[in-house]
Amino acid sequence: MPKAVCLLSGGLDSTTCLALARREGFDCYALSFDYGQRHRVELEAAARVALALGAAEHRVVCIDLRLFGGSALTAGIEVPKHREVEEMGQGIPITYVPARNTIFLSFALAWAEVLEAGDVFIGVNAIDYSGYPDCRPEYIAAFERMANLATRAGVEGRTRLRIHTPLARLSKAGIVKLGQSVGVDFGLTHSCYDPDAQGRPCGACDSCLLRRKGFEEAGLRDPLQGGGG
Amino acid sequence: MPKAVCLLSGGLDSTTCLALARREGFDCYALSFDYGQRHRVELEAAARVALALGAAEHRVVCIDLRLFGGSALTAGIEVPKHREVEEMGQGIPITYVPARNTIFLSFALAWAEVLEAGDVFIGVNAIDYSGYPDCRPEYIAAFERMANLATRAGVEGRTRLRIHTPLARLSKAGIVKLGQSVGVDFGLTHSCYDPDAQGRPCGACDSCLLRRKGFEEAGLRDPLQGGGG
DSSP states (O other): OOOOEEEOOHHHHHHHHHHHHOOOOOEEEEOOOEEEOOOHHHHHHHHHHHHHTTSSEEEEOOGGGGGGGOOOTTSSSOOSSSOOOOHHHHHEEEEEETHHHHHHHHHHHHHHHHHHEEEOOOOOOHHHHHHHHHHHHHHHHHHHHHHHHHHHHHHTSSOOOEEEOTTTTHHHHHHHHHEEEHTOOGGGGGOOOSSOOTTTSSSSSSSHHHHHHHHHTTTTTOSSSSSSO | OOOEEOOOSSSSSHHHHHHHHHHTTTTEEEEEEEOSSSSHHHHHHHHHHHHHOSSEEEEEEEEOOOGGEEEEEESSOOOOSOHHHHTTSSOTTTTOOOTTTHHHHHHHHHHHHTTTEEEEEOOHHHHHHTTOGGGHHHHHHHHHHHHHHHHHHHHHHHHOEEEOTTTTTOOOHHHHHHHHHTOGGGGOOOSSSSOOOTTTSSSSBHHHHHHHHHHHTTTOOSSSSSSSS
């Protein structure tokens, strides 16, 4: 089986993305990051998902993005609540973490080089790239081009690295339907930006609201308790 | 003064690069990495150099590249000794760390975004890019292009990020001469891949041998004791 490195946050999108990579026949090496996010729930979800979907390995890389500040997800800034979906689509949200996907994909590239894997999966999607610069298709294409000049394998022409973004053009409802069709257990995932001490979703942050809307539009029930998250 | 993020290992090249950035009038934010290298001497040299050259700040990001294995610099593989310079130029050396410059530049990009800096300096050079894929000009150009699609500033058209590689086309002797001309104190730097317990250079690894050859060809004396390093 060909090997693929799969970025995995434990959310709806990266979980569906990993399930698709498995379905396509890849031996999957799941990669998560402990980057000083407010809660450990996300990493616990990633570990559950990697196990459930039969990843060959799951590794967590610790990096301190708080060093760079500038985001509600890492710098102690309050996460916005109860926003309209239309409002979320305007401008880059405060939950944006500077250069996050570039850093994540760089580590994926390093691991892919060591594994001699030619494929990397990342669950960026249509909802994200309305707001986050590093979720846009032109960004991903530029990263792929750079990556193919960056490595030993690229120089020696042995492996051409491909960055797969199977969710790029899907809505959240589309991702929910697709995840369901490939057998994702959504009860294992975690989406909330601001869970309570027990890890329960707040139901009011952008991520919870988008998730709720996705399940509603897909006509499916979210197995997670406590609202949208 | 415009701000620049300067990658700084504390070696001959990155030190000269930082001195050039200062000379060009940049307010310099020096960035080093603790990536599980065998010795702390390198980070101590970086701190000395940042101070001596008047960097506005010096930060050290801790990342565990050993996770990915595959290099003599991080994985406990023996560093090659007493090689001929011609031999070093053939193929990618075992001291290559997978995707290292991509990871380093990604963190520089994150910090530049937070600082609203439009400039990043990296001391890649002609000697390096004969062996390391991620020191080549075409790689740097591809990274710059990707970086300008990756960030909030890039999307909003506020700042165009430029990656400066002032040493790209210089030999080691050329770098020594240039460093001398901008007042670099080479006694503060550290180049050896395999120093002894007291931090003294081995004099026999590729880095020591290239450094010695550089000083010899430049007709200058290396202030570091104990041979080439």
